[in-house]
Structures are given as structure tokens and as C-alpha cells.
Amino acid sequence: MSGVTLEKAVKKYGEVQVIHGLDLEIAEGEFCVFVGPSGCGKSTLLRMIAGLEETSGGKIHIGARDVTRVDPSDRGVAMVFQTYALYPHMTVEENMGFGLRMTGHPKAEIREKVSEAARILKLEDYLKRKPKALSGGQRQRVAIGRAIVRGPEVFLFDEPLSNLDAELRVDMRVEIARLHKEIGATMIYVTHDQVEAMTLADKIVVLRAGHIEQVGSPMHLYNDPDNRFVAGFIGSPSMNFLEGTVSGGKVHCPLLGETAIDAHVALPSEGSRVLVGLRPQVLSVEEGPSPLKLDIRERLGGVAYDYLVDGKDARIVVETRADEEIPEGTEVRLVFDPADAMFFDGETEARLR
Structure with missing residues (x-):
């Protein structure tokens, strides 16, 4: 050897x-x-x-x-x-x-x-x-x-x-x-x-x-x-990336509506573009007014993958329980702990720490 x-x-x-x-x-x-x-x-x-x-x-x-x-x-x-x-x-x-x-x-x-x-x-x-x-x-x-x-x-x-x-x-x-x-x-x-x-x-x-x-x-x-x-x-399904902008020391993402993320990292200057990384496993959804709607649910036994779309280019994957019963086509909001999010520079795509 x-x-x-x-x-x-x-x-x-x-x-x-x-x-x-x-x-x-x-x-x-x-x-x-x-x-x-x-x-x-x-x-x-x-x-x-x-x-x-x-x-x-x-x-x-x-x-x-x-x-x-x-x-x-x-x-x-x-x-x-x-x-x-x-x-x-x-x-x-x-x-x-x-x-x-x-x-x-x-x-x-x-x-x-x-x-x-x-x-x-x-x-x-x-x-x-x-x-x-x-x-x-x-x-x-x-x-x-x-x-x-x-x-x-x-x-x-x-x-x-x-x-x-x-x-x-x-x-x-x-x-x-x-x-x-x-x-x-x-x-x-x-x-x-x-x-x-x-x-x-x-x-x-x-x-x-x-x-x-x-x-x-x-x-x-x-x-x-x-x-x-x-x-x-690395990771399956792949990590989701949400486009965001630094404003007032927080990250604002259009796909999250009015919700701003209080980041736990050093952010770039005001107005800079930031990518918010969220693995499907840390996300859940709830019904409510949102740019996102549930497009397709794939049931794989004990778990399911919800595919959310905004009618444009965005697609978000969420891992959920297979027995959840939100009808396809329903508007849904993303729910997650900001501590589970990762942040990347919008230009260099390097991790912000």
C-alpha cells in the first residue's frame, strides 16, 4: 500500500x-x-x-x-x-x-x-x-x-x-x-x-x-x-439558491415576499447581490400569499419532494412528509431557520462566513 x-x-x-x-x-x-x-x-x-x-x-x-x-x-x-x-x-x-x-x-x-x-x-x-x-x-x-x-x-x-x-x-x-x-x-x-x-x-x-x-x-x-x-x-436533491439583495443589514429575497433574512455572516456592502443557499431538508412550506406555488409533489414512500415555482425561472425543492396534503397549485410560503441558510457572494459565488 x-x-x-x-x-x-x-x-x-x-x-x-x-x-x-x-x-x-x-x-x-x-x-x-x-x-x-x-x-x-x-x-x-x-x-x-x-x-x-x-x-x-x-x-x-x-x-x-x-x-x-x-x-x-x-x-x-x-x-x-x-x-x-x-x-x-x-x-x-x-x-x-x-x-x-x-x-x-x-x-x-x-x-x-x-x-x-x-x-x-x-x-x-x-x-x-x-x-x-x-x-x-x-x-x-x-x-x-x-x-x-x-x-x-x-x-x-x-x-x-x-x-x-x-x-x-x-x-x-x-x-x-x-x-x-x-x-x-x-x-x-x-x-x-x-x-x-x-x-x-x-x-x-x-x-x-x-x-x-x-x-x-x-x-x-x-x-x-x-x-x-x-x-x-454535493447533496441530493441539490441545494436551492435564492437571489437576494443586501438592504439595511439584512438580505431581502423576492421569493420570500416581505420577509427579510437576518444573516449570521458578514455581508457585503448595501445593495450588493447575495445568493441564499437552502438545502431541501431544512425547508418546510405553509399555505399563504406568496410568489411561489406548489407545482408538483413526488412521493417516495415516507418522504416527498415538493417542487415550487414562481411562474418565471425559479424552482425550489422542499423535502416534506409524504402524507402532507397541500393541493398542487396552492400558493405556499417557505419556512426555515435562518441559522440553516448559507450565503454566497453574488459576483464571485464564494461563501460568505
């Missing part, structure tokens, strides 16, 4: 720079998730660590070794891809041991390592089957098993669950979390799904346009985001 350190890591394609001098330290045994929207550079960064993309500038260390110019096969990493990439003519056992056979390992050692990986992944009963006789989740476990038998210093996962249906994704999330707990290896995982990031990670790295926006534990990013982008990306 080894940690991974990036020092001013840069990636360019010709004149186009896609990774902008990133510094990052991933501790030994840590489960680190790169998350962000499509095109933010998370898969490129993972491939740079793997050696599948040349690093244009800066350094990459795995443990104490500078691997910036080291061949991928000598970096001590194993990568699990979005596609399973299994050999269809080979059995599960043969697929999992293929890499060791190619490097000339003794047959007894290969059998021992494949058997141990199969135990960890609960694949003992499938070792003689071929991939076509397996479900999608089982195939992905075989791909992970192929990585395990190599005994890498670092595991790299590139959106490994995106091809699975919703139920299998949940099951495989649990399997990967259990795998990390059992073997304790350093793992770096790429996803655009913030739910995967929140449930799997020890550390989340939020990326946007090749820059790191914030690094921290899942709950730290959820409770203490540095800017609007992180606040809106």
Missing part, C-alpha cells in the same frame, strides 16, 4: 490545458473520490496517475517513488474501467489470473491469489463460468478481482458502476465499500455521481474545469462548502 501525491500536475493537449497545476495528497489506505461534471478532468487525472496519459508538467509520486515518467506496468497500480473488458473465451478463474500468467508467476501462486480474491468478492461458485453466464454486477466483480490478484499499491476505478442498473449500482457500492474495509488498500475512484462520492469516500476531491474546487470529507463538504459550485454539487 502507498499514498499518492500530485505536485503542480499539468496536462495539455497541444495548446489546450485541461489540468491546471494541481496539488493533492492522498494518504496510504485512503478511499479518495474524484467527482465533478462531465469534462471537469477527473478521468484525465486518474489516467495520469495510471500512466495512461502523459503528464505535461509537475510530478506524481506513488509512495516515495516519483512515477511521473514511469511505464504504467511499473507503477504498482491496477485500474478497473467502466467496461468490464473480460475475455469472453476464458472462465472467471482464467480472467482473474491472466495478468499473473503473462508475467510468469507460478501456477500454485496464481491459484492461491485467485482463490483469495474470489473469497473476498464472493465469486467462489462462479470460477468455472464464462462471462456470458454472469450478470453485469458479477462481471464487474470479476474485473475488480483481476485487479486484486495483482496486489497493486493503488487501485484506480474509472466510473465502474455507470453501466449497471440502479439496483445493481447500490449493491456494488456496498461491495466496493466492503472491499476497501477488508483489504485496506489505497483507492482512487472517479464518478460524476455525488451519491457514490458521499457514500464511498474518506476524501472527496471536487473538480471543475481542471481545477480543484475543494477537498474534504463527505460531511465536511456537505456542511461547510467553500463556494456555490461545491454547495450545489
Whole structure:
């Protein structure tokens, strides 16, 4: 096991720079998730660590070794891809041991390592089957098993669950979390799904346009985001943002009618634009005159999501009890504790503290 350190890591394609001098330290045994929207550079960064993309500038260390110019096969990493990439003519056992056979390992050692990986992944009963006789989740476990038998210093996962249906994704999330707990290896995982990031990670790295926006534990990013982008990306459903203006030392939001928010942070100058961040979980609604009306209610068993609209561009999501009976189309007011609100500069979108 080894940690991974990036020092001013840069990636360019010709004149186009896609990774902008990133510094990052991933501790030994840590489960680190790169998350962000499509095109933010998370898969490129993972491939740079793997050696599948040349690093244009800066350094990459795995443990104490500078691997910036080291061949991928000598970096001590194993990568699990979005596609399973299994050999269809080979059995599960043969697929999992293929890499060791190619490097000339003794047959007894290969059998021992494949058997141990199969135990960890609960694949003992499938070792003689071929991939076509397996479900999608089982195939992905075989791909992970192929990585395990190599005994890498670092595991790299590139959106490994995106091809699975919703139920299998949940099951495989649990399997990967259990795998990390059992073997304790350093793992770096790429996803655009913030739910995967929140449930799997020890550390989340939020990326946007090749820059790191914030690094921290899942709950730290959820409770203490540095800017609007992180606040809106982490959490499901996403945080609501209300346009507001500073007036008389308070924040006035058109969607709240005459109600002004007594902010608990240092506000910018009079007349400045401010964004008020409110998570759906801290909101409730009550009937009454308001710019907002209840448009749609989604019932999800014990909870429901109310979608409020103002007839223009605004849409607010509120988490409520599923048994509440406010008719759709009713005008409703937002109710919340100002202490639960977050405030962001309207121009820079940085958090006001």
C-alpha cells in the first residue's frame, strides 16, 4: 500500500490545458473520490496517475517513488474501467489470473491469489463460468478481482458502476465499500455521481474545469462548502439558491415576499447581490400569499419532494412528509431557520462566513 501525491500536475493537449497545476495528497489506505461534471478532468487525472496519459508538467509520486515518467506496468497500480473488458473465451478463474500468467508467476501462486480474491468478492461458485453466464454486477466483480490478484499499491476505478442498473449500482457500492474495509488498500475512484462520492469516500476531491474546487470529507463538504459550485454539487436533491439583495443589514429575497433574512455572516456592502443557499431538508412550506406555488409533489414512500415555482425561472425543492396534503397549485410560503441558510457572494459565488 502507498499514498499518492500530485505536485503542480499539468496536462495539455497541444495548446489546450485541461489540468491546471494541481496539488493533492492522498494518504496510504485512503478511499479518495474524484467527482465533478462531465469534462471537469477527473478521468484525465486518474489516467495520469495510471500512466495512461502523459503528464505535461509537475510530478506524481506513488509512495516515495516519483512515477511521473514511469511505464504504467511499473507503477504498482491496477485500474478497473467502466467496461468490464473480460475475455469472453476464458472462465472467471482464467480472467482473474491472466495478468499473473503473462508475467510468469507460478501456477500454485496464481491459484492461491485467485482463490483469495474470489473469497473476498464472493465469486467462489462462479470460477468455472464464462462471462456470458454472469450478470453485469458479477462481471464487474470479476474485473475488480483481476485487479486484486495483482496486489497493486493503488487501485484506480474509472466510473465502474455507470453501466449497471440502479439496483445493481447500490449493491456494488456496498461491495466496493466492503472491499476497501477488508483489504485496506489505497483507492482512487472517479464518478460524476455525488451519491457514490458521499457514500464511498474518506476524501472527496471536487473538480471543475481542471481545477480543484475543494477537498474534504463527505460531511465536511456537505456542511461547510467553500463556494456555490461545491454547495450545489454535493447533496441530493441539490441545494436551492435564492437571489437576494443586501438592504439595511439584512438580505431581502423576492421569493420570500416581505420577509427579510437576518444573516449570521458578514455581508457585503448595501445593495450588493447575495445568493441564499437552502438545502431541501431544512425547508418546510405553509399555505399563504406568496410568489411561489406548489407545482408538483413526488412521493417516495415516507418522504416527498415538493417542487415550487414562481411562474418565471425559479424552482425550489422542499423535502416534506409524504402524507402532507397541500393541493398542487396552492400558493405556499417557505419556512426555515435562518441559522440553516448559507450565503454566497453574488459576483464571485464564494461563501460568505
